[in-house]
Amino acid sequence: MTGARNAAAPAVEFHDVTVAYGRRPVLWNIDLTIEAPGLFGILGPNGAGKSTLLKAALGLVPLAGGRVTLFGRPLAEVRRRIGYVPQRETVDWDFPVNVMDVVLMGTYARLGWFRRPGAAERDRARAALERVGLADLAGRQIGRLSGGQQQRVFLARALAQDADLYFLDEPMAGVDARSQERIFRVLDDLRREGRLVVVVHHDLRSAVDWFDGAALVDMRLVAAGPAAAVLTQENLRRTYAGHIDVLDELGRAVERGGRTA
Amino acid sequence: MAFDPSKTVLRGVLCGVLAMAWTSAAATAESDPPRVLATTTIVADLVRQVAGDRVTIDCLMGPGIDPHGYKATPRDADRLARADLVVASGLHLEGKLGKLLEKLATRTRVVEVAESLPSDRLLEVAPGLHDPHVWFDARLWSLCAPPVAEALAALDPPGAAGIRERAQNYAARLARLDDDLRGRIATIPAERRVLVTAHDAFRYFGRAYGVEVVGVQGTSTESEAGLADINRLVDLVVTRKLPAVFVETSVSDRNVQALQEGARARGRVVALGGRLYSDSLGEPGSGAETLEAVLRANVETIVAGLTGEQ
Amino acid sequence: MTAFTGIPYNTLVVAAAVAVVGCAAGVVGCFGVLRRRALAGDAASHATLAGVVAAFLVTGRRDLPTLLLGAFVAAVASLGCLVAIRRFTRTRDDAATAIVLSVSFGIGIVLLSGLSARGIPGAGGLEQFLLGHTAALTVADAITLAIVSLAVVLVVCLGLKEATLVSFDPAFAAATGWPVLLIDYALVALVAAMVVVGLPAAGAVLVTALVVIPPVAARQWTDRVPTMLVLAGTLGCAAAVGGVAASALVPRLATGPTIVLVAALLFAVSFFVAPERGWFARRLRHER
Numbered sequence: 135m136t137g138a139r140n141a142a143a144p145a146v147e148f149h150d151v152t153v154a155y156g157r158r159p160v161l162w163n164i165d166l167t168i169e170a171p172g173l174f175g176i177l178g179p180n181g182a183g184k185s186t187l188l189k190a191a192l193g194l195v196p197l198a199g200g201r202v203t204l205f206g207r208p209l210a211e212v213r214r215r216i217g218y219v220p221q222r223e224t225v226d227w228d229f230p231v232n233v234m235d236v237v238l239m240g241t242y243a244r245l246g247w248f249r250r251p252g253a254a255e256r257d258r259a260r261a262a263l264e265r266v267g268l269a270d271l272a273g274r275q276i277g278r279l280s281g282g283q284q285q286r287v288f289l290a291r292a293l294a295q296d297a298d299l300y301f302l303d304e305p306m307a308g309v310d311a312r313s314q315e316r317i318f319r320v321l322d323d324l325r326r327e328g329r330l331v332v333v334v335h336h337d338l339r340s341a342v343d344w345f346d347g348a349a350l351v352d353m354r355l356v357a358a359g360p361a362a363a364v365l366t367q368e369n370l371r372r373t374y375a376g377h378i379d380v381l382d383e384l385g386r387a388v389e390r391g392g393r394t395a
Numbered sequence: 396m397a398f399d400p401s402k403t404v405l406r407g408v409l410c411g412v413l414a415m416a417w418t419s420a421a422a423t424a425e426s427d428p429p430r431v432l433a434t435t436t437i438v439a440d441l442v443r444q445v446a447g448d449r450v451t452i453d454c455l456m457g458p459g460i461d462p463h464g465y466k467a468t469p470r471d472a473d474r475l476a477r478a479d480l481v482v483a484s485g486l487h488l489e490g491k492l493g494k495l496l497e498k499l500a501t502r503t504r505v506v507e508v509a510e511s512l513p514s515d516r517l518l519e520v521a522p523g524l525h526d527p528h529v530w531f532d533a534r535l536w537s538l539c540a541p542p543v544a545e546a547l548a549a550l551d552p553p554g555a556a557g558i559r560e561r562a563q564n565y566a567a568r569l570a571r572l573d574d575d576l577r578g579r580i581a582t583i584p585a586e587r588r589v590l591v592t593a594h595d596a597f598r599y600f601g602r603a604y605g606v607e608v609v610g611v612q613g614t615s616t617e618s619e620a621g622l623a624d625i626n627r628l629v630d631l632v633v634t635r636k637l638p639a640v641f642v643e644t645s646v647s648d649r650n651v652q653a654l655q656e657g658a659r660a661r662g663r664v665v666a667l668g669g670r671l672y673s674d675s676l677g678e679p680g681s682g683a684e685t686l687e688a689v690l691r692a693n694v695e696t697i698v699a700g701l702t703g704e705q
Numbered sequence: 706m707t708a709f710t711g712i713p714y715n716t717l718v719v720a721a722a723v724a725v726v727g728c729a730a731g732v733v734g735c736f737g738v739l740r741r742r743a744l745a746g747d748a749a750s751h752a753t754l755a756g757v758v759a760a761f762l763v764t765g766r767r768d769l770p771t772l773l774l775g776a777f778v779a780a781v782a783s784l785g786c787l788v789a790i791r792r793f794t795r796t797r798d799d800a801a802t803a804i805v806l807s808v809s810f811g812i813g814i815v816l817l818s819g820l821s822a823r824g825i826p827g828a829g830g831l832e833q834f835l836l837g838h839t840a841a842l843t844v845a846d847a848i849t850l851a852i853v854s855l856a857v858v859l860v861v862c863l864g865l866k867e868a869t870l871v872s873f874d875p876a877f878a879a880a881t882g883w884p885v886l887l888i889d890y891a892l893v894a895l896v897a898a899m900v901v902v903g904l905p906a907a908g909a910v911l912v913t914a915l916v917v918i919p920p921v922a923a924r925q926w927t928d929r930v931p932t933m934l935v936l937a938g939t940l941g942c943a944a945a946v947g948g949v950a951a952s953a954l955v956p957r958l959a960t961g962p963t964i965v966l967v968a969a970l971l972f973a974v975s976f977f978v979a980p981e982r983g984w985f986a987r988r989l990r991h992e993r
Contacts, residue, residue, distance in 0.1 A: 232928065232929065620840050
């Protein structure tokens with residue numbers, strides 16, 4: 135479990151959340167509580183609704199039923215405390231902005247309407263770039279970055295938001311192993327600073343190593359709780375039924391056991 | 396063969412019925428005057444002057460409509476097809492009706508009055524293309540009366556003599572009008588006899604009555620004026636010290652406004668001399684419902700505008 | 706002014722008006738191009754004809770501000786239809802744009818020919834909105850166009866970071882609390898306004914060129930949004946003034962279409978000559 139339960143409201147609470155695209159249900163009766171601080175993974179097969187779960191928390195998709203509270207409050211009241219790293223495909227990488235421009239976007243919400251980012255915002259952006267190791271690429275146009283670098287730019291942007299709760303959508307997809315390590319290290323630091331990082335993840339192998347809490351989703355919530363308790367053979371089979379090719383890998387991963395430290 | 400009285404009676408009755416039907420049909424034709432459809436109000440006026448009340452005359456385009464850009468609706472095509480005679484101005488004045496009139500000519504009688512004029516009396520716009528605004532030269536327009544008279548006479552043989560006489564009278568009236576107009580124009584000082592209008596409709600007028608004519612747009616209103624053209628006109632207006640420029644009833648006066656502003660910037664106030672009838676006659680009740688009235692009105696407007704104070 | 710420079714008055718008025726319009730159209734057009742919604746401007750411009758004719762029918766007035774107001778209403782309505790079609794049906798972007806464009810243009814043509822067929826006095830000259838009547842712009846026209854253009858540029862400069870954010874990553878913008886839909890509509894309204902303002906300069910059929918070509922040309926030269934805006938504005942202004950100059954020197958050359966041709970020329974030059982993204986630059990890189 136991720137540390138003692140504190141008296142304050144849990145960081146993320148999904149109450150009976152149902153999301154449908156048209157008539158097709160994507161998420162069904164999700165009841166999930168995630169406490170801060172922590173590094174929490176949301177896993178499941180493709181098309182299981184993992185991204186949708188994130189988007190539901192962020193108000194990016196309408197809820198067909200249920201509600202989500204963050205820090206015990208509705209989203210609108212706590213937006214300032216939420217950071218978001220969307221999937222890389224959502225963006226046109228040919229857009230004429232450089233790394234610094236993108237990271238600065240993380241500071242916009244705090245600035246409000248019509249005010250320009252100033253020295254303070256630039257400093258925050260530079261600090262964020264340092265943390266992800268991209269400080270010397272600040273002037274590069276984003277289309278000329280590698281996949282891993284692009285992901286780190288998005289991460290830096292979220293860091294510039296200085297949020298208490300971070301949602302990341304498949305941050306490791308299409309990223310080389312070294313960049314993945316670097317990204318994980320940043321997320322781990324965030325956890326150490328007392329924040330909650332919720333990550334939609336696709337790779338079960340690393341999930342067992344990295345996350346302290348996890349949820350298995352396949353339209354319904356199959357299991358949620360400490361990573362080791364959730365990522366059992368039984369649960370994985372129930373979630374990935376039909377995805378037979380994955381099962382062997384799962385077995386090996388589970389046998390290797392939980393995280394160190 | 397025996398003589399059969401019933402058959403004879405039957406034949407006689409049949410003949411009688413047929414004869415009655417034929418005469419009554421002829422009588423109906425008598426009482427239903429031929430339908431003539433004219434394209435523009437100017438052509439309609441010509442037909443009316445020549446035909447008197449022997450035919451019913453209808454006009455396709457009402458007063459104030461620009462014939463250069465007029466596109467026929469299906470209803471118009473219907474009206475054209477049902478007419479006994481179609482009279483058009485010709486020389487591509489009704490630019491967008493060309494194909495329609497061509498196809499119509501195979502089924503109905505179509506007369507394009509300006510086409511019958513001798514080509515040496517016409518002004519060329521481009522090789523093979525002539526300026527269609529021929530009605531502004533009264534004497535030239537009077538040459539269009541005979542072809543109309545012939546077409547009407549073919550439609551209405553009993554009235555042919557009257558039609559031809561009216562045509563001759565009209566031609567004579569136009570000739571007298573021509574002299575009058577010439578006299579009126581002569582009252583304008585020679586150096587001021589320049590007519591600046593929205594489009595090049597008055598070239599025949601200019602040639603006939605001794606006035607220099609310049610239009611902002613070209614011979615057709617479909618063309619757009621360029622800056623060079625407007626600048627050239629401002630130059631003309633200022634250097635020749637023209638007191639007035641003129642707008643037309645069926646053409647936008649936007650270009651003329653720009654002209655006035657340009658002249659004003661060079662210290663020359665150019666008045667709007669008045670509205671001239673160019674491609675159409677006036678509304679009913681305006682006093683300008685016939686070509687003669689229009690020509691007189693135009694000349695008065697021009698004379699008043701150009702003899703105005705400096 | 707004329708005496709000072711020797712340039713005819715009409716040319717100066719038209720050049721000034723068209724320079725401001727060209728600049729503003731270039732600036733606003735950047736966001737349409739960056740969001741891959743360039744053709745929406747075309748749908749809006751084709752709808753303006755119906756708006757102009759309807760304004761005349763409803764008010765009986767022919768002064769420029771009235772007609773442009775009608776044009777603006779029509780432009781916004783057409784863009785609204787476009788958004789609605791995208792949202793509520795399964796029609797794709799390009800098909801939806803084509804539908805809105807052709808239907809609204811058809812309405813405009815029907816209204817216009819209906820007017821001319823009825824011989825309603827004063828109807829002549831509305832057709833000029835199809836191809837523009839640049840050469841005949843008066844000082845009053847020029848002032849109207851300039852005021853709206855400047856207002857539009859001001860709004861874009863003020864909301865530059867909001868517009869860039871929403872254009873680049875609307876999901877992130879929404880997640881961080883920005884009213885994405887509102888900003889989206891605001892950008893759409895700005896494009897509509899510029900399309901309308903460009904009508905007297907280039908006409909309904911060609912005004913899209915003013916809103917699309919300068920931004921695309923500018924994109925060839927830079928990788929930053931603020932620079933792109935400045936460049937697009939400059940190129941738009943240059944195209945406008947160039948077109949006016951050409952039309953003033955050559956007789957019987959319609960001014961509106963000439964402006965569009967100059968803009969196209971500037972794009973062609975940008976395409977080949979720009980450093981980094983230009984055709985020659987890329988060929989040279991390949992050969993190294």
